[in-house]
Amino acid sequence: MTAQEWKSYGKFVRINNNDLFVIDTADETSSKETIVIINGYPSTSYDYHKILPTLSEYYRVIVHDHFGFGFSDLPDTYCFSLMDQANVCIELWRKLNLKSFSILADGYGSKIAKEILYKKNANLISFNIKKLLICNSVKNDFYSDLNTITALIRNKKLAKYKNILMNYKNNLFYELSVENKKYEDKAKIDRIWQKFNELEHQKEALVLCCYNEETYLYWHRWMSALKETNIPVKIFWRKDDFANIKDLLLNLASDHHNNIEIIENKHCFVLDREPINWLLMILRELDQTAYHSYKYEFATA
Amino acid sequence: MNISDWQAKHQTIKLFNQRVSFIDSVVGDKVVLVIHGFGMSSFDYHKVIDELKLSYRLMIPDLIGFGFSSKPTNFYFSFIEQAQMLLRLLEEHNIKEVAIMAQGFGASILCEILSIINAGFSDLKVSKIWLLNLSLSVELSPNMEAQGQILKYINAGFMKMVSSFEMFKKCIRLNFCDANAISEEALKTSWELLLLNDGLKTLNFINYWGVEILQSSNRWLDAIKNTNAPIEIIWGMDKSSGDIDTPERINHFLTVEKTHLIADCGYFPMFEKPSIFIDILKGV
Known part of the structure; x- marks a missing residue:
């Protein structure tokens, strides 16, 4: 499937004066249960194109591209924060008039999901x-071209680099430099700002570091969100995904709660290579009936 | 005023598993929520409460980590959570409309409250905003050097300040234009409030404040720019206040209704110039 074909399946929803690309496989009148997918960084809704046709047989599936990714707009004051991304999700679901649904969160999306869980608890x-x-649906080497960035992020000196970038995060920086005559010319400011926006990778580094910072700033908040909720939570892990294992150990180290179930992805299925198996694994935890009927359908086909 | 007399004026409520201590003057239609600066507590306002409660219903909470409120020592209680805690406090008292006064980092919490309201998570109406010394100083600083300097000044200042009572006295007095404006007794009470419940350990998270401010300043500036509430600035303009450039920047960035610049006054206008402060709030 090409990107343009994928685009034609979706629609745009206006949120905070920007267009958000959303795939919604049914509408309000549908009798199917709803599942929303919060994708991770730096993936887009397109990652799910192989499983979407099947999943939508059983569910109304809603998946969107976060602002700044995929077909969604890159807002002027770009939201770097997971908090903002969580608010965007909530705003979208309100606009779509959703009442009741399950959430499938992937990679970084799980942090957004935990923030939503916290808001639900509160x-x-x-x-x-x-x-x-x-879950984490991608292999670590999938985005190997991002490795330079990953290395950069692990670099302790990055903090300084990031600070420089942060100062360019919006043109407010120039507006506020009133004493600096250099920036008096509005057109010039716009040009500098535009130039900065063209340097995609700067932004990427920025987004990732901000996510990392929020992870430790709000670690306790999100951990307690998991502890306090009554909603059934299922956490998938696989042995080749180190970041996840660390998270998992932290979960286990804290008190054990009945509503949280930790499931091993024994064969290390990932979305892009074994989409059917991956989906079966998810369906099995989501809905036994759907799981059996799909398994049967798949075996007979 | 000593610490037990001060405690007698407080009420306590449990919110989000934390004990929140606050002053509520109960009487009056116009509610003013006062958010104190970091490292301090509701005690900052003890000189002006009696006069102001004749005109307003004052809600002066001790933020989590300060004053008589609980002080989590093993995790960071973020700005977002402080904001939610305050919103819940107002909700519990059935307050629908409020004027907010904020100092220093308290202004960041104010912005977070506005951002929560903007995102549609609360129906609270904010009718007026007063920004005191050091509000938005970090968020609006023109470049990273200035930003870093302010944060460094605050972090290092705090670490030095809490090393002993003598140091505390010295550092606090440095924030006053007239060092005798704060009595020995008031300093002692402030210090005891800081020490209470292992309070100094809360300051271990001092670096996180800076990180969170830098992280969220975009969202916060956006929120305060979009509010309809009239904004007034109250700023002690003596150089002991640490920052006298920000009022101009706020004026440049926001539509400010009135700017009250108080001469010969440091970081704590409610301490140093209580009568002027009261007059400003009463609109005299």
Whole structure:
């Protein structure tokens, strides 16, 4: 499937004056249960194109591209924060008039999902969240071209680099430098700003570091969100995914709760290589009936 | 005023598994929520409460980690959570409309409250905003050197300040134009409030504040720019206040209704010039 074909399946929803690309496989009148997918960094809704036709037979599936990724807009004041991304999700679900759904969160999306869980615990949102599935669907080497960035991020000196970038995060920086005559010319400011926006990789580094920072800033908040919730949570892990194992150990180290189930992805299925098996694994935890019927259908085909 | 007299004025409520201590003057239609600066507590306002409560219903909470409120020592209680805690506090008291006064880092919490309201998670109406010394100083600083300097000044300043009572006294007095404006007794109470419940350990997370401010400043500036509430600035303009450039920057960035610049006054206008401070708040 080409990117343009994929685009034709979706629609754009206006959120905070920017267009968000959304795939919605059914509408409000559908009798199917709803599942929303929060994808990870730096993937897009397109990653799910192999499983979407099947999953949508059983569910109304909603998946969107986060702002700054895929077909969604890159807002002027670009939201770097997971908090903002969580708010965008909530705003979208409100606009689509969703009442009750399960969440499938992938990679970094799991942090957004935990923030949403926290908001749910604090009674800030009224959605009925039926289940939360947390997984990491990509192999680590999948985005190997990002390795330079990963190396950069692990670099202790990056903090300084990041600070420089952060100062260019919006043109406010120039507006505020009132004493600096150099920036008086508005057109010039716009040009500098535009130039900066063209340097994609700068932004990428920035986004990732911000995510990393939020991970430790709000670690306790998100951990307690998991502890306090009554919603069934299923966490998938596989032995070749180190980052996840660390998270998992932290989960296990804290108190054990009945509603949290930790499931091993024994064969290390990943979405792009074994989509059918991956989907079966998810369906099995999501809905036994759907799982059996699909398994049967798949075996007979 | 000593610490036990001060405690007698407080009420306690449990929110988000934390004990929140606050002053509520109960009477009055116009509610003013006061968010104190970091490292300090509601005690900052003890000189002006009696006068102000004649005009307003004052809500002065001790933020989590300060004053009589609980002080988590093993995790970071973020700005977002402080904001949510305050919103819940107002909700519990059935307050629908509020004027907010914020100092220093308190202004960042104020912005987070506005951002929560903007995102549609709360129906609270904010009718007025007063920004005190050091509000938005980091967020609006023009470049990274200035930003880093302010944060360094705050971090290092705090670490030095809490090393002993003598050091604390010295550092606090440096924030006053007239070092005698704060009495020995008030300093002692402030210090005891800081020490209470292992409070100094909360300061281990001091670096996180800076990280979170830099992380969220975009969202916060956006939120305060979009609010309809009229904004007033109250700023002690003596150089002991640490920052006298920000009022101009706020004026440049936001639509400010009035700017009250107080001469010969340091970081704590409510301490150093209580009568002027009261007059400003009453709109005299």
